[in-house]
Amino acid sequence: MNATSLLDHVRSYFDDAADLIGLDPGYRQVLFYPERVLAVNIPAKVGGTLQVLRGYRVQHSSVRGPYKGGIRYHPAVEVDEITALAALMTWKCSLLNLPYGGAKGGVACDPALMSLAELELLTRRYVRMLMPNLGPLVDIPAPDVNTNERIMAWIVDEASVLAGYNVPSIVTGKPLTLGGSLGRREATGYGAASLALAALQLLGRDARDTTVAIQGFGKVGSWAARRLAEAGCKVVAVSDVSGGKYRALGLPVAQLAEFTAGPPEQFLHGCRVPGAEDLSNRDLLELDVDVLVPAAMENQITAEVAQNVKAALVVEGANGPTVPAADTILANKGCVVLPDILVNAGGVVVSYFEWVQNLQAISWSLAEIQQRLENVLVNGLHAVWEATQDLGITPRQAAYVLAIRRVDEVLKLRHDPH
Numbered sequence: 285m286n287a288t289s290l291l292d293h294v295r296s297y298f299d300d301a302a303d304l305i306g307l308d309p310g311y312r313q314v315l316f317y318p319e320r321v322l323a324v325n326i327p328a329k330v331g332g333t334l335q336v337l338r339g340y341r342v343q344h345s346s347v348r349g350p351y352k353g354g355i356r357y358h359p360a361v362e363v364d365e366i367t368a369l370a371a372l373m374t375w376k377c378s379l380l381n382l383p384y385g386g387a388k389g390g391v392a393c394d395p396a397l398m399s400l401a402e403l404e405l406l407t408r409r410y411v412r413m414l415m416p417n418l419g420p421l422v423d424i425p426a427p428d429v430n431t432n433e434r435i436m437a438w439i440v441d442e443a444s445v446l447a448g449y450n451v452p453s454i455v456t457g458k459p460l461t462l463g464g465s466l467g468r469r470e471a472t473g474y475g476a477a478s479l480a481l482a483a484l485q486l487l488g489r490d491a492r493d494t495t496v497a498i499q500g501f502g503k504v505g506s507w508a509a510r511r512l513a514e515a516g517c518k519v520v521a522v523s524d525v526s527g528g529k530y531r532a533l534g535l536p537v538a539q540l541a542e543f544t545a546g547p548p549e550q551f552l553h554g555c556r557v558p559g560a561e562d563l564s565n566r567d568l569l570e571l572d573v574d575v576l577v578p579a580a581m582e583n584q585i586t587a588e589v590a591q592n593v594k595a596a597l598v599v600e601g602a603n604g605p606t607v608p609a610a611d612t613i614l615a616n617k618g619c620v621v622l623p624d625i626l627v628n629a630g631g632v633v634v635s636y637f638e639w640v641q642n643l644q645a646i647s648w649s650l651a652e653i654q655q656r657l658e659n660v661l662v663n664g665l666h667a668v669w670e671a672t673q674d675l676g677i678t679p680r681q682a683a684y685v686l687a688i689r690r691v692d693e694v695l696k697l698r699h700d701p702h
């Protein structure tokens with residue numbers, strides 16, 4: 285196993301918290317390994333040429349409810365990464381007390397090289413090969429990196445054809461007219477921003493005197509940028525895979541988000557912003573800002589980068605952006621790191637709302653959804669903050685302690701003979 289893999293990192297955070305709570309060795313093993321690992325070889329056309337693409341669905345834990353987790357399409361997808369992301373989903377759902385376990389799926393492919401028709405065929409075949417291991421009470425996927433509402437709609441259709449009846453609740457993050465929920469599209473980014481604002485308040489900082497840099501300008505980063513700018517923060521830097529933009533006076537984030545959302549999808553590199561300079565993704569992480577939001581991919585804040593991070597607050601929009609060695613360096617510097625399993629949980633919280641609405645065939649208003657989301661996340665932050673103070677540990681350790689304890693309680697009820 286690669287010494288710096290995301291799986292190593294997630295397992296080291298788990299071990300650390302399991303030590304802190306003195307987790308029973310048997311239950312520790314149960315929660316260390318995924319319950320099920322599905323690997324499929326999918327024949328699919330990429331740019332007109334037939335290839336075999338590796339696909340996965342890793343189901344980490346069903347102790348607290350059906351498996352839940354996104355599907356990503358990315359060339360770097362491999363089984364250890366998906367296993368790590370599945371475990372993160374278990375801890376995230378437990379921390380926020382959602383009645384789900386954790387799972388994750390992915391296909392190693394580059395969607396930029398594929399036509400829409402090829403993507404659709406790939407998605408349908410992936411679903412067929414995973415059945416009957418997906419289902420509204422079994423395992424409920426959602427969008428992640430490079431997957432979106434349209435792909436979720438194909439999954440609903442394929443699963444409905446196979447079932448012989450309509451099963452919209454088999455995925456979340458669907459288009460509104462197919463049973464999607466108001467507020468789902470922006471939930472993860474808005475949630476991350478709400479938590480950043482609530483943490484600034486706890487730290488006694490005024491959002492209007494705060495500068496922010498955001499790495500990743502997709503579904504998470506772009507909505508977080510908009511919400512933070514609306515709250516008065518100065519978003520001075522954003523980036524995507526093509527590089528970043530910096531402007532000391534603040535960037536026009538709504539305009540940039542419209543540009544990148546397309547259609548067709550475009551990258552920041554091609555956008556002209558008067559007075560803005562180009563900067564690299566690495567430089568963005570090391571900028572002299574108050575708040576840093578990594579919202580792109582894992583393993584971005586390495587130990588080397590952490591030495592140069594100047595932000596007082598790091599808000600992990602992405603899954604696994606900080607490696608453990610960097611986490612220690614940041615903690616020693618007094619930098620507060622709000623962990624991924626709390627920060628980006630807004631997506632799965634509104635996914636849960638979507639699933640509940642589907643199962644009851646009702647729909648909630650946007651105001652109701654946003655209010656419920658805000659309550660769940662801010663309560664989660666306060667619980668983590670309290671445990672951080674009480675136990676003298678970092679917010680990440682506190683989040684894992686709370687999450688593992690809750691799963692452990694259910695495990696004991698389900699497995700202990702007395």
Ligand code: NAD
Nearest residue numbers: 428429430472500501502503504524525580602603628631
């Ligand atoms: P996305 O595909 O919509 O956006 C990803 C962004 O990151 C894009 O701007 C892309 O250009 C950029 N990017 C990709 N590789 C990069 C690199 N090497 N350096 C810099 N930028 C890079 O994906 P997303 O849904 O916004 O997901 C981002 C992160 O948030 C992932 O870690 C994902 O697992 C996590 N997450 C997403 C959701 C959700 O609801 N979408 C929920 C929880 C967690």
